[in-house]
Amino acid sequence: MDINVHHMELSSVNGPGLRLTLWVQGCALNCKGCFNQATHPREASKLMPVHELAQKINALDIAGVTLSGGEPLDQAPAVEQLIHAVNGEKNWILYTGYTPKEIFQDEAKIRVVKAVDLTLAGRYRHNAQHPYQHKQIIKTSDRVDIDFFSNRRVVEFIVSSSGVTKTGLPMDV
Numbered sequence: 650m651d652i653n654v655h656h657m658e659l660s661s662v663n664g665p666g667l668r669l670t671l672w673v674q675g676c677a678l679n680c681k682g683c684f685n686q687a688t689h690p691r692e693a694s695k696l697m698p699v700h701e702l703a704q705k706i707n708a709l710d711i712a713g714v715t716l717s718g719g720e721p722l723d724q725a726p727a728v729e730q731l732i733h734a735v736n737g738e739k740n741w742i743l744y745t746g747y748t749p750k751e752i753f754q755d756e757a758k759i760r761v762v763k764a765v766d767l768t769l770a771g772r773y774r775h776n777a778q779h780p781y782q783h784k785q786i787i788k789t790s791d792r793v794d795i796d797f798f799s800n801r802r803v804v805e806f807i808v809s810s811s812g813v814t815k816t817g818l819p820m821d822v
Protein backbone atom coordinates (compact mmCIF):
# COMPACT_ATOMS: atom_id res chain seq x y z
CA MET A 650 0.00 0.00 0.00
CA ASP A 651 1.20 3.53 -0.81
CA ILE A 652 0.76 6.76 1.08
CA ASN A 653 0.34 10.03 -0.82
CA VAL A 654 2.83 12.44 0.75
CA HIS A 655 3.04 16.19 0.17
CA HIS A 656 6.32 16.52 2.03
CA MET A 657 7.96 15.79 5.36
CA GLU A 658 10.51 17.56 7.55
CA LEU A 659 12.14 17.26 10.93
CA SER A 660 10.57 19.87 13.21
CA SER A 661 10.32 20.79 16.88
CA VAL A 662 7.19 22.99 16.76
CA ASN A 663 4.56 20.41 15.81
CA GLY A 664 4.59 18.53 19.09
CA PRO A 665 7.01 17.87 21.94
CA GLY A 666 10.57 16.93 21.06
CA LEU A 667 12.24 16.59 17.71
CA ARG A 668 9.66 15.04 15.40
CA LEU A 669 9.12 14.06 11.83
CA THR A 670 6.17 16.07 10.56
CA LEU A 671 4.47 14.32 7.67
CA TRP A 672 2.15 16.46 5.56
CA VAL A 673 0.01 14.14 3.48
CA GLN A 674 -1.43 15.08 0.10
CA GLY A 675 -5.20 15.35 -0.35
CA CYS A 676 -7.96 17.00 1.67
CA ALA A 677 -11.64 17.25 0.83
CA LEU A 678 -12.66 19.46 3.76
CA ASN A 679 -11.79 22.87 2.31
CA CYS A 680 -11.81 24.81 5.60
CA LYS A 681 -12.23 28.55 5.11
CA GLY A 682 -8.85 30.30 5.19
CA CYS A 683 -6.86 27.07 5.04
CA PHE A 684 -3.17 27.93 5.10
CA ASN A 685 -2.11 24.81 3.23
CA GLN A 686 -4.19 24.72 0.06
CA ALA A 687 -1.43 23.12 -2.01
CA THR A 688 -2.15 19.93 -0.09
CA HIS A 689 -5.82 19.74 -1.15
CA PRO A 690 -5.69 17.99 -4.56
CA ARG A 691 -5.96 14.23 -4.27
CA GLU A 692 -3.81 13.62 -7.33
CA ALA A 693 -0.67 11.74 -6.41
CA SER A 694 2.10 14.01 -5.21
CA LYS A 695 4.77 11.66 -3.89
CA LEU A 696 3.53 8.09 -3.57
CA MET A 697 5.63 6.21 -1.05
CA PRO A 698 5.26 2.53 -0.17
CA VAL A 699 4.23 2.41 3.48
CA HIS A 700 6.95 -0.04 4.49
CA GLU A 701 9.66 2.03 2.80
CA LEU A 702 8.50 5.12 4.69
CA ALA A 703 8.34 3.14 7.94
CA GLN A 704 11.96 2.06 7.47
CA LYS A 705 13.03 5.68 7.03
CA ILE A 706 11.14 6.70 10.18
CA ASN A 707 12.59 3.82 12.19
CA ALA A 708 16.09 5.00 11.27
CA LEU A 709 15.48 8.48 12.69
CA ASP A 710 16.44 9.46 16.23
CA ILE A 711 13.20 11.31 17.00
CA ALA A 712 10.58 11.49 19.74
CA GLY A 713 7.73 10.84 17.40
CA VAL A 714 5.78 11.62 14.29
CA THR A 715 3.16 14.31 13.69
CA LEU A 716 0.62 13.61 10.95
CA SER A 717 -0.75 16.67 9.23
CA GLY A 718 -1.78 17.72 5.80
CA GLY A 719 -3.79 17.66 3.82
CA GLU A 720 -6.06 15.29 5.66
CA PRO A 721 -4.44 12.17 7.13
CA LEU A 722 -7.80 10.50 7.76
CA ASP A 723 -8.65 10.66 4.05
CA GLN A 724 -5.91 8.01 3.74
CA ALA A 725 -6.83 6.14 6.89
CA PRO A 726 -5.89 2.57 5.81
CA ALA A 727 -2.41 3.62 4.65
CA VAL A 728 -1.84 5.80 7.72
CA GLU A 729 -2.90 2.99 10.04
CA GLN A 730 -0.56 0.59 8.30
CA LEU A 731 2.30 3.09 8.62
CA ILE A 732 1.76 3.57 12.36
CA HIS A 733 1.85 -0.17 12.97
CA ALA A 734 4.96 -0.61 10.80
CA VAL A 735 6.99 1.91 12.84
CA ASN A 736 8.68 0.79 16.03
CA GLY A 737 6.75 1.50 19.21
CA GLU A 738 9.35 3.85 20.66
CA LYS A 739 7.99 6.79 18.69
CA ASN A 740 4.82 8.57 19.72
CA TRP A 741 2.20 9.84 17.30
CA ILE A 742 0.21 13.06 17.05
CA LEU A 743 -2.62 13.42 14.54
CA TYR A 744 -3.96 16.74 13.31
CA THR A 745 -7.29 16.20 11.58
CA GLY A 746 -10.00 18.52 10.32
CA TYR A 747 -12.65 15.89 11.03
CA THR A 748 -14.70 16.29 14.18
CA PRO A 749 -14.90 13.51 16.76
CA LYS A 750 -18.52 12.91 15.68
CA GLU A 751 -17.40 12.38 12.07
CA ILE A 752 -14.49 10.20 13.14
CA PHE A 753 -16.60 7.94 15.32
CA GLN A 754 -18.92 7.16 12.40
CA ASP A 755 -16.14 5.58 10.34
CA GLU A 756 -14.32 2.40 11.36
CA ALA A 757 -11.17 3.19 9.36
CA LYS A 758 -10.82 6.62 10.98
CA ILE A 759 -11.48 5.18 14.43
CA ARG A 760 -8.65 2.68 13.98
CA VAL A 761 -6.18 5.48 13.20
CA VAL A 762 -7.28 7.54 16.20
CA LYS A 763 -6.86 4.48 18.42
CA ALA A 764 -3.39 3.85 17.00
CA VAL A 765 -2.03 7.37 17.69
CA ASP A 766 -1.33 8.84 21.12
CA LEU A 767 -3.03 12.18 20.67
CA THR A 768 -5.52 13.57 18.16
CA LEU A 769 -6.41 17.24 17.71
CA ALA A 770 -9.75 17.08 15.94
CA GLY A 771 -12.00 19.61 14.26
CA ARG A 772 -12.04 22.09 11.38
CA TYR A 773 -9.48 24.87 11.09
CA ARG A 774 -10.95 28.23 12.10
CA HIS A 775 -8.97 30.99 10.49
CA ASN A 776 -10.29 33.66 12.88
CA ALA A 777 -9.77 31.76 16.14
CA GLN A 778 -7.62 33.57 18.71
CA HIS A 779 -5.73 30.42 19.43
CA PRO A 780 -5.61 27.76 16.73
CA TYR A 781 -6.25 24.95 19.20
CA GLN A 782 -8.92 26.52 21.38
CA HIS A 783 -11.74 24.88 19.44
CA LYS A 784 -9.96 21.62 18.69
CA GLN A 785 -11.12 18.60 20.58
CA ILE A 786 -8.42 16.42 22.04
CA ILE A 787 -8.66 12.66 21.90
CA LYS A 788 -6.01 11.13 24.11
CA THR A 789 -5.29 7.42 24.02
CA SER A 790 -2.09 7.41 26.09
CA ASP A 791 0.05 9.61 28.33
CA ARG A 792 3.01 9.54 25.96
CA VAL A 793 2.46 13.07 24.61
CA ASP A 794 2.46 16.09 26.94
CA ILE A 795 -0.67 18.04 25.96
CA ASP A 796 0.57 21.18 27.77
CA PHE A 797 2.80 21.68 24.75
CA PHE A 798 -0.25 22.78 22.78
CA SER A 799 -1.48 25.38 25.25
CA ASN A 800 1.90 26.95 25.94
CA ARG A 801 3.76 27.05 22.65
CA ARG A 802 3.32 29.63 19.88
CA VAL A 803 6.46 29.31 17.87
CA VAL A 804 7.17 29.43 14.15
CA GLU A 805 9.89 27.46 12.47
CA PHE A 806 11.31 27.93 8.97
CA ILE A 807 12.74 24.72 7.57
CA VAL A 808 15.07 25.05 4.61
CA SER A 809 15.60 21.87 2.62
CA SER A 810 15.98 20.62 -0.93
CA SER A 811 12.19 20.86 -1.35
CA GLY A 812 12.18 24.59 -0.51
CA VAL A 813 11.29 26.59 2.58
CA THR A 814 8.54 25.35 4.89
CA LYS A 815 6.98 27.70 7.43
CA THR A 816 5.40 25.70 10.21
CA GLY A 817 4.21 26.15 13.79
CA LEU A 818 2.00 28.82 15.35
CA PRO A 819 2.56 32.46 14.57
CA MET A 820 1.53 35.01 17.23
CA ASP A 821 -0.85 36.74 14.82
CA VAL A 822 -2.97 33.66 14.03
Ligand code: SF4
Pocket residue numbers: 676677678679680683684685686688718719720745746747772773
Ligand atom coordinates in the same frame (compact mmCIF):
# COMPACT_ATOMS: atom_id res chain seq x y z
S1 SF4 B 1 -8.44 19.97 7.17
FE1 SF4 B 1 -6.49 21.05 7.20
S2 SF4 B 1 -5.68 20.89 5.09
FE2 SF4 B 1 -7.86 20.36 5.04
S3 SF4 B 1 -8.85 22.28 4.49
FE3 SF4 B 1 -8.91 22.11 6.73
S4 SF4 B 1 -7.07 23.20 7.42
FE4 SF4 B 1 -6.82 22.79 5.23
